[in-house]
Amino acid sequence: MSATPSFQLGPLETRHEAPCAEALAVSFATSVEAMPAWWEMAGRENLRAVTLGEDWQACLLQIPMGQWFGGRSVPMIGVAGVAVPPENRGTGVATWMMRQFIQEKHREQWPISTLYPSTWSLYRRAGYEIAGSYFRYTLRLRDLPLQPRKPSLRPFQPEDQTGLEAAYRKRAKHRNGFLDRGSYVWQRVREHRGKPRHGFLLDNGKDIQGSIFYYQIQKPDFFWNMELSDFTATSAESACRMLSFLAQHQTMGGEVEFFSGPHEPMLDLLAHRVFESQLFEYWMVRMVHLPKAMESRGWPLGLKTDLQFQIEDDLIGENNGTFRLQISGGEGRWTAGGEGRIQISAPNLAPLYTGFHSATSLAQHGRLQASPEDLALLDAAFAGPPPGMADMF
Numbered sequence: 027m028s029a030t031p032s033f034q035l036g037p038l039e040t041r042h043e044a045p046c047a048e049a050l051a052v053s054f055a056t057s058v059e060a061m062p063a064w065w066e067m068a069g070r071e072n073l074r075a076v077t078l079g080e081d082w083q084a085c086l087l088q089i090p091m092g093q094w095f096g097g098r099s100v101p102m103i104g105v106a107g108v109a110v111p112p113e114n115r116g117t118g119v120a121t122w123m124m125r126q127f128i129q130e131k132h133r134e135q136w137p138i139s140t141l142y143p144s145t146w147s148l149y150r151r152a153g154y155e156i157a158g159s160y161f162r163y164t165l166r167l168r169d170l171p172l173q174p175r176k177p178s179l180r181p182f183q184p185e186d187q188t189g190l191e192a193a194y195r196k197r198a199k200h201r202n203g204f205l206d207r208g209s210y211v212w213q214r215v216r217e218h219r220g221k222p223r224h225g226f227l228l229d230n231g232k233d234i235q236g237s238i239f240y241y242q243i244q245k246p247d248f249f250w251n252m253e254l255s256d257f258t259a260t261s262a263e264s265a266c267r268m269l270s271f272l273a274q275h276q277t278m279g280g281e282v283e284f285f286s287g288p289h290e291p292m293l294d295l296l297a298h299r300v301f302e303s304q305l306f307e308y309w310m311v312r313m314v315h316l317p318k319a320m321e322s323r324g325w326p327l328g329l330k331t332d333l334q335f336q337i338e339d340d341l342i343g344e345n346n347g348t349f350r351l352q353i354s355g356g357e358g359r360w361t362a363g364g365e366g367r368i369q370i371s372a373p374n375l376a377p378l379y380t381g382f383h384s385a386t387s388l389a390q391h392g393r394l395q396a397s398p399e400d401l402a403l404l405d406a407a408f409a410g411p412p413p414g415m416a417d418m419f
């Protein structure tokens with residue numbers, strides 16, 4: 027890894043837009059022409075670029091949003107569009123960019139950063155670890171129940187956005203790892219490559235109880251498959267109706283595909299396992315600012331404890347040392363000091379934080395050292411539903 031100090035991380039300058047668009051297009055098999063619209067949607071200020079002297083070297087897109095942990099939305103900076111032009115690869119520029127980016131986000135006090143990795147080793151060098159999963163569910167529409175047929179759904183209108191977000195939040199709040207979607211992800215929910223998706227809402231006149239957004243993939247035989255970007259229900263009753271609404275597409279529709287965490291509670295309502303589920307991708311998390319990360323998430327209400335950590339972080343100086351996490355009344359307080367009884371690195375803290383691995387499991391694999399008593403307390407503190415996500419970004 028060569029970490030030359032002559033690299034600079036900053037905004038994407040106009041004169042570098044053409045080579046950057048070229049590198050993104052070749053990296054993600056898309057067109058150069060599609061780039062300006064994508065940058066507008068994401069906000070040009072969110073493009074970070076690496077330069078070496080006059081030359082552009084690499085870029086990434088930061089996506090400000092949140093992620094739910096313990097019933098609270100933790101501010102999270104997502105990363106996408108990491109690209110190095112093919113002729114520059116293997117020089118260490120991506121490693122330098124990611125490490126620099128994380129230090130910048132620490133200064134800005136972002137609690138955590140999350141991304142979908144195309145290679146684990148690159149992001150591990152910036153302190154990210156595997157911390158949650160993204161599952162694909164597929165099923166035949168004909169295998170879904172056609173009942174109940176009421177109440178009716180209605181098409182989504184732009185003025186429904188606030189109600190739509192409230193319904194999604196109800197579903198996502200208690201699902202560790204689900205995104206607190208920002209404008210970038212919401213736009214991807216409503217549109218597929220610039221084309222609006224079909225959106226329908228279950229609305230009782232007071233609030234929205236269910237939503238679905240999809241686009242159709244034409245098959246050679248005139249029938250089509252559906253890909254959902256949103257499938258929300260706020261109660262068991264509305265989940266039954268959302269499933270039967272999907273079933274009502276079965277005369278022309280073949281299969282439906284959607285994404286969620288490792289378990290999707292809506293599917294428990296079916297009489298049989300008529301669906302396939304498959305791990306599509308893992309996501310990685312970087313613990314960026316420890317006090318903000320520990321104090322912004324929710325903790326088990328009935329638990330009162332004092333956990334004493336010793337943390338190592340090769341990238342962020344302030345994350346090193348001994349710290350106490352005091353949990354009480356569902357709140358966490360992170361302060362310097364204590365006996366450092368629980369030894370763990372900042373990267374290994376990520377799968378503990380999300381609930382991807384228990385403390386006991388991390389200890390078994392040599393990624394955490396603690397007494398049996400502290401392990402039991404850690405397992406209780408970080409327990410929760412297995413971390414998953416319903417969106418790719």
Ligand SMILES: CC(C)(COP(=O)(O)OP(=O)(O)OC[C@H]1O[C@@H](n2cnc3c(N)ncnc32)[C@H](O)[C@@H]1OP(=O)(O)O)[C@@H](O)C(=O)NCCC(=O)NCCS
Pocket residue numbers: 027053054107108109110111114115116117118119120121122142143144145147148149
């Ligand atoms: C992935 C990518 C950004 C890496 O850029 P880079 O500047 O070559 O990366 P670095 O030189 O800093 O390499 C860091 C480490 O990442 C891993 N890595 C880099 N390229 C890799 C590849 N093609 N396959 C597997 N691992 C790779 C290696 O572990 C590498 O370390 P090593 O060279 O000591 O083995 C670049 O190959 C790229 O733009 N690819 C296409 C788009 C993409 O995959 N973006 C990431 C989306 S999450």
